[in-house]
Structure formats: structure tokens, C-alpha cells
Amino acid sequence: MNYKICAGIVLYNPEIELLKKNVEVLYKQVEEILLYDNGSDNILKVIEAFSNYENITIKNGIKNKGIAHALNEILEWADSKNYEWVLTMDQDSICSKSIIKEYSEYLNSDKVALICPFVLNNGKVTFEEYKKMNLPKSSEITDPVKCITSACLTNVKITKKLKGFNDSLFIDCVDIDLNCKVLEAGYRIIQVNTTYMIQQMGKGIEIPLFDKLQRITGADIFKRAKVVATYSNMRLYYHSRNSRYIRKTYKQHGRQTSALFIFAYYTYFSIFYPHDRSRIKMWKAMIAGFMDYKIIKKG
Template sequence: MNICAGIVLFNPEIERLNENIEHIRKQVPMLILVDNGSSNLENVKSLICGLPNIILLENGKNLGIAQALNRILRKAQKEHYEWVLTLDQDSVSTDGLIREYRDFLENCSEKNIGCLTCNIVDRNFSLEKREEGFEDIDYCITSGSLMNVEITLSVGGFDESMFIDKVDCDVCINLRQHGYRIVRIAYEGLLHEIGHAKQINLGFRKWELYNHSSFRRYYMCRNASYLLRKYHNGYVFKMFLKEIFQFFLVLLFEEDKKEKAGKSIKGFFDGFKASPACSKG
């Protein structure tokens, strides 16, 4: 079973990236890096200089995470890999992650798995996890996901019109609509961090504040309404409502409210105006 890994880079923190690379490169025969116009690209090149089986592909400018992920998939396909582990530049895998994924796939009789994920430990707080076995889920984040290369490309890959934010949600919906499964195994395989997040208690439940920039707020809101127009299903509608609620949390609890609010509102309207990309089927 051929498995490689890929990381999308944009102005990475070099020490964290080094930790990321060191943990994953010992587990796979090839690591693909796609750089989206990092200002510290020379530092990245110095970091990987002399390390075997690392391929660096340069975009020259920021073409978005979806384009970079598709480039990783196409390179993996060209090199005859069946599966590719996608990682964020600041995520760190455990040393046993690929072994756990491989063991699951080799002992699983099902042939319609499009993506595998694991339990994720966030540096700020724990994400939802399963204690044992495995389960089918609706959605998983890109980082730590083991993507079936042929299947993902056959349904159209990542939607490059989305640029950044919720591209993982889109590809998961697309895979499931084509009859493929998203499966989470009960293994804590990734140390991850979502922005500079913190939790607040509003009485009836806890909510996360991510303190994203106004640039990110634009794409979060833009792609929430874009996906609602693209898929017209209950899952996406709930995600859209959650983004509206998150908008009000930003107004109440975060800094730079005026700028973030303006970008968010523009994002919501731009998403509804955008023409959704067609999925292959």
C-alpha cells in the first residue's frame, strides 16, 4: 500500500515546520511540500537541504490552499501513490499515525473509503474524539486526513474557487455524495492548533473564539454561503447558521470588530453571488 504525505506552506514558523517534517518524513517514502509564495522560502529551503525524499513545489505566489492540495494530489498520482496524508504546516503527527492508518486499511474489507482521519488533539482544547474502534463521520479537517488519491481526483479534488477555509468541508460532502465514506479511527494521531483559539461559556454550551484575521473571516463567511448555494442540504445549512452565530461572537468578544464585521458581511454576499463549481460524477 503506497502512502506519501504533503504539506501546504505559507510563511511557516520554521521551528514548528521542522518538528512537523521530522515526525512525518520517517513514516513515508516521499514528502511533498507546496509553497504558496512564502516570504521565508529560503529558510524553508535551508531546513530541508540534504533531507532525502522531500519534493518542494513552488507556486511563486499564494494560489490558495485548495490549489496547493490539488497539486499535492496530482504529484502523488504521478508518482504512483494510492494514498496521501495531508498536513497543515503547523500540525505535528504522532510517530505511529501512518502505521495505524495502514493497519486499518489492510484489515478493512470495505473498498469505498475516500478519506481516513483520526482523533485530533488541539493545542488550545480537545476536539471531538472516539474512544475505541472506528466510525463514519460527515466531515473532517484536512490536516491529518489520509486521502485516497484516485477517488479524490475522480470527484474533482478540492474546489479551487474557495481559496481557503471550508475546502475540507466541501471535499468531504463531495466524496459522500459520490458514495464514498469518511472514516475516523480511534487513535490520537495529530497535534493541531486552530488559530489563537479560546473557549467561552455562554451558559447553555461552550463556544470557540478563533481570533482569525479579517482576511480569514471574509473567506469563512464567503464559503459558508457559497456551500449553501452549492449543495442545498441540511448539513450545510447548519454550518451556515453556525457561521452567522460566530459572526455575532466576533462582534461581542473579539478585537478589530469593525474591520472583521465588514469583511464578514461582504463575504456572505459574495458567496451567494459566486457560481459554484461543478463536481465530477
């Protein structure tokens, strides 16, 4: 059975050449692509780069209203064109050339809401390591933290039924919020391990000690810790605020949004972030976010 599938990429001051690579991989796999711009300074360069492409629509959002708002715009666009599934992408992520083909086996169930790939993130797992893994063909996702927005094939009808993405979150935990709603409503999230997506989360800094320990022990915790992504203080504010909102809103929110995990995570940042970053300002931002969670409206 053939399904109508499109893709949407959220843009914010994208690196044009990297965005071109992203689009080229998707272009032959889906029927149409929407580039939704969140108020980029280089929007004219984006328009110039893709003006000669058929089946690519560029929508200028003028103002940055956040990733959740942009994803809802993509969702509404897909629905208006009667697409059943939309692949949501970050501007700096690159997916497999056969991702839609690999996903297509899982589209028949009316209970599947989201389909995601194996994620190669910040060099924590290399492509060579991924190919050597003895992974099952697919996995059922029950932890809402384990499925991210980028390269996620989203069932348009189900997602709209669940009121889409929560605009109030702006950025961070937007995908976790949707995943919680999906799982609480009794729908399924499938991870297809036969396909992948390469993602860069922030500027990664390698920690040689953890890299060595991971090689010696093979422990997953060192694999995750050997590269730390560095975020702005504002991004840390949103992460702190939104992760607490997730904890307070959903019973099954996942271990990585628990208070203990988040505290350990921020302590890890404090130790391994660049020395020129003010730890006082970092913690002020995170504490402010922690206190502000009540301003978020339930989506």
C-alpha cells in the same frame, strides 16, 4: 497488503522549527514528502532547512493561489508518482508518530475515500483528556464538517475522480466541499480514534467563563467555546462566502455551515474577539463574503 503512501504539506510563511517537528514525525512513516510553498517570504530558509533530507521535495509555487490550489498540486504530484494515498498536512499541525500504522487497517475497502484522526484543537481537548475518553476504535463520519484536511489520508484515485479540491474556494471550507462530494458520491469517511493530530487554528484566546462552565457541567458546547480562534477580516470574508456556497450547493452540508449556526458563530466572535478589533470592519467583511458566494465556480 502494502500501499504506496506519501505526504504533502502546504506552506505559507511557516515557522521553521515547528515545521521541522511536523516533518520529523512524518519522515519515517511515509515514502516521500512534498513541501508545497504558497509564495512564502522565507522560502529560502525552508530550502536551507530541508536541503539535506532525502525523499523530501520542495516545490515553490511562487505565488499564493490558495490552499485548494496547493492541495491539488500535491494530489497531482502524488498521482504522477503512482501513490495510492497521500496524507495532507498543515504546516503548524503535529500528528501522532503512529498515525499511518493506525490508518493502515482501513485501507482495504474500495469505498473509503478519506481517513482522519481525532483532533486536539486549540486546547479544547487536552492529550490527557483524550487518553481518558472511552472512544470506539473508529467512527463513520457522516457530517462533512467533522473531517478536516490536516492529517487526512486521502485516496488519490477517488479524489481525482471527484475533480479534487475546488480552487475557487481559495481558503476555508475547502475540506468540507471535498467531504460533501465524497459522501454524495457514496464513498466513506472514517475517523480513527486510536490516533490523533494536534492543530492550532488561528491565535487562540481562552475564555475563563466557558472553561469554568465546561468543568462544572461537562457540556460539549462549553468545551468548544472555551477557546476562540481569532482570524483576520479577510479570513472571515472567505469563511462567510464559502460556507454560504456550501449551503447552496450541497443538501447534506452539516449543521455547522447552516445559516443559523454561522450567524451565532459570528456573534460569538463579535463578543469575544480582542477589544481593538473593529466590529464594523469585521461584519462588513462577513457580509461582503455572504453576498459574493455566487462568484465561486463548482469544482
